[in-house]
Amino acid sequence: KKRVQASSQTGWFESNSFVMPDMVIGEGNVHFQSETAAINAFSRSGSADSWQKNIGEKCPGNTLLTLSVSAALAGVLLNKTHTKGAGLHFVGDSSTGKSTVAEVAASVWGPQSFIQSWSATSNGFEGAAEARNDTVMILDEINEAMPGEVGKIAYMLSNGMGKQRSTRTGAARRVKSWRLMLLSTGERTLANIMEQAGKQVTSGQLARLLSIPADYPYGAFQELHGFASGREFADHLKESVQEDYGHIGIEFIRSIIDSEEDLPGRLASIIDKVLPANPRSTESRAGKTFAIIALAGELAVEFGLLPWSKGAAVDAAKEAFELWRNLQSDPVSESEQICQSISDFLSRFGDSRFSPIDNPSAHSVPNRAGYHQTIAGERVYIFTKSGLEEAARGFGIRRIFKALDEAGHIVDRDPGRNTKKTRTADGTENLYWLKKPL
Secondary structure, eight states: OOOOEEESSSEEETTTEEEETTEEEESSOEEEOOSOOOTGGGOOBSOHHHHHHHTGGGOTTOHHHHHHHHHHHHHHHHHHHTOOOOEEEEEOOTTSSHHHHHHHHHTTTSOGGGOEESOOOHHHHHHHHHHTTTSEEEEEOGGGSOTTTHHHHHHHHHHTBOOOOBOTTSOBOOOOBOOOEEEEEESSOHHHHHHHTTOOOOHHHHHHEEEEEOOBTBBTBSOOTTOSSHHHHHHHHHHHHHHSBSSHHHHHHHHHHHOOOOHHHHHHHHHHHHSOSSOOHHHHHHHHHHHHHHHHHHHHHHTTOSOOOTTHHHHHHHHHHHHHHHHOSSOOOHHHHHHHHHHHHHHHHTTTSEEETTOTTGGGOTTOOEEEEEETTEEEEEEOHHHHHHHTTTSOHHHHHHHHHHTTOEEEOOTTSSSEEEEETTEEEEEEEEEOOO
16 A cells, blocks of 8 residues: 655655655655645746856855855755754845845745745744755844844754644644754844843854854945946846746755765865864854855755856855954853853942841842852852842853853852852852952
């Protein structure tokens, strides 16, 4: 008897089948069956040859165009290279061509409707991400996102896992999952948006959505390929992506299925080309993201899908890595961020929210974060758990203590514990004793 398997999401099914909303590429008797079909998002128009002539040939010499097309293809490689998703965020003033770059990336898979807005709910993002599994999710205008949620959303999309929810009867629903690359545009960086909402951006978030400035001689472009202005060049691309779309991604999947390439090995060699010597942890993760994007572009060139010279995608990735690294105003580790946050907190509230531990009236301090005591001429701060978590907002208490301990800022604790049992005006409490990080 005939047996048909159902897949609730796009992407790789087993080893050599790739499920699309309207077709299955490769082997296997599998049928796409999902409430979030996104069939129109993966539709096709024109031809691959026309796309190559009118769009693909206009990418060389333009770092962001080369990077965006390569990134649009890179999601196909995540499963094959055992790599987690991540994203690029093109940052620049209004009318610089960022949205045009996003539209060119979208044309790899479908029409302009493939692009979505940042102004969606977390639930909406989960459904859309699952419907674009193993491809790319493109979000335009980060300014439209809710400032307090943007960091959480970027983290969720990169990590590939939705929220755990229950049914009306209390049973656990199936958790949505996905693997994809994320492309985003906006006039501000992720850090700028989060700071507006009073949120602490973490190095993990910065490494998952990499901000690239769109600041070239013609906005997002460097080479106009004979057009008189950046506007004319952008208008040509905008017209072209409305005529030709949806072919390159499908042909790339077919080529990957037929290829016997050692993809993890190729990725490792490109990582070595992208990363500098002795990279920081965030740079290592960012470098791997740029490397898999470069690998996708180089493979597409070898497959005859992109009319570029060999090495063009790697060169674009290396340049973008340096642009990202130069844009980091504070490229520090999470431990350094924690120590800096606590130092800033103590500079602001060291006298107003802390009182002498031996002062009988100490309990009168409003909104207390802890106490202080002078030991050997140096003030020691004695934090409550909630005070320490507030001082390093965005990190858990174990991670905070680890950072402080590794940096040598913990001055006292009970054997086998992170805290010291301390007598205060309100009784005995387990508190954190540390000196102010410099």
